[in-house]
Amino acid sequence: MNVNICGVDLKNPVIAASGTFGFGEEYANFYDVSKLGAICTKGLTLNPKEGNDGVRVCETRSGMLNSVGLQNPGVDHFIQYELENMKKIDTVIIANLGGASVEDYINGVEKLNNTDIDMLELNISCPNVKSGGMAFGIKSKVAYEVVHEVKKACKKPLIVKLSPNAEDIVDMACKCCEAGADSISLVNTFKGMAIDINKRKPVFDNISAGLSGPAIKPIALRMVYEVSKAVNVPVVGLGGISSFKDAIEFIMAGASAVQVGTANFIKPDICLDIINGIESYMKKENIKDLSEIRGII
Ligand SMILES: Cc1cc2nc3c(=O)[nH]c(=O)nc-3n(C[C@H](O)[C@H](O)[C@H](O)COP(=O)(O)O)c2cc1C
DSSP, X not given: OOEEETTEEESSSEEEOTTSSTTSTGGGGTSOGGGSSEEEOOOXXXXXXXXXXXXXXXXXXXXXXXXXXXXXXXXXXXXXXXXXXXXXXXXXXXXXXXXXXXXXXXXXXXXXXTSOOSEEEEETTSBOGGGTTOBTTTSHHHHHHHHHHHHHHOOSOEEEEOOTTSSSHHHHHHHHHHTTOSEEEEOOOEEEEOEETTTTEESSTTSEEEEESGGGHHHHHHHHHHHHHHOSSOEEEESSXXXXXXXXXXXXXXXXXXXXXXXXXXXXXHHHHHHHHHHHHHHHTTOSSGGGTTTOO
16 A cells, blocks of 8 residues: 655555644544554644634535635744644654745745655645735746745655646646656645625635535546646645545546545544555455556546
8 A cells, every 4th residue: 555755655645635634633533643644734834824714614515615714823833833743643744835925935945844744745826925916826837936946945855736726737737847846736626606695795705715525526536637647756636535436536547645635524534444445445456556556547
């Protein structure tokens, strides 16, 4: 079951996705989280962020919308108070980093360089203040610039997490690889919205919010398939994975590992079911190594 993502060995391909697993502590009440292939931290920013006002999450058919607004305690707090506990868990720790400017990202990376995190996942879905708030992950050229600068500063293996709202997801992935990404993860949430018909107002103060969960799986799977065919770095697939079958589909589409997000809210130990399910499937199908089925489509 073990997989290697840019030189880092994961005991299995199942990773808890950023923003849906905190720093792992709460889930440890439900199961032994060291069974996971890796844990991705809540999205960190250089300075603490309080997040958005108003409603932050709302359920949709087969999914959810969120407008958390990257609430997090900041990189320094993470390093000082959270990382030590996370390192006690026998799994790979991936720090997810967001930022509103290239300088923010670089300052965050420089602080994380000198820690025990195993990898860094760069979230380029954040609004870029210099481009009038448009996310770094929409235009390939803007993404190239931030990834290029971050790569120069980064001493850890660098995963770049793509937004499905990118103008052209394949071109975006290729540009990020050209800029130095060691791995690509996709997808982040899709831009959606909801309206409260009794209040006659949008549910979210920001009007739009991020859609995740089973509703997005077929689109995420198609994007992972297309990107896997186009790049030469390991791809981490996510978007709506909630069963071992979903995970196997992503692996067959070309993913080296998968992340599980929203499904953790439905069943806190779902990752364990997915890990066990993959193992049983491999036994049943006489698969000795996941590379036998990776990218076979
Ligand atoms: C409540 C919530 C918070 C999230 N926060 C982050 C975050 O801080 N950084 C990030 O890169 N992605 C964040 N995401 C996106 C997820 O990591 C994941 O990319 C997305 O939800 C799609 O996967 P899923 O359908 O399995 O949830 C968040 C998602 C949710 C639902």
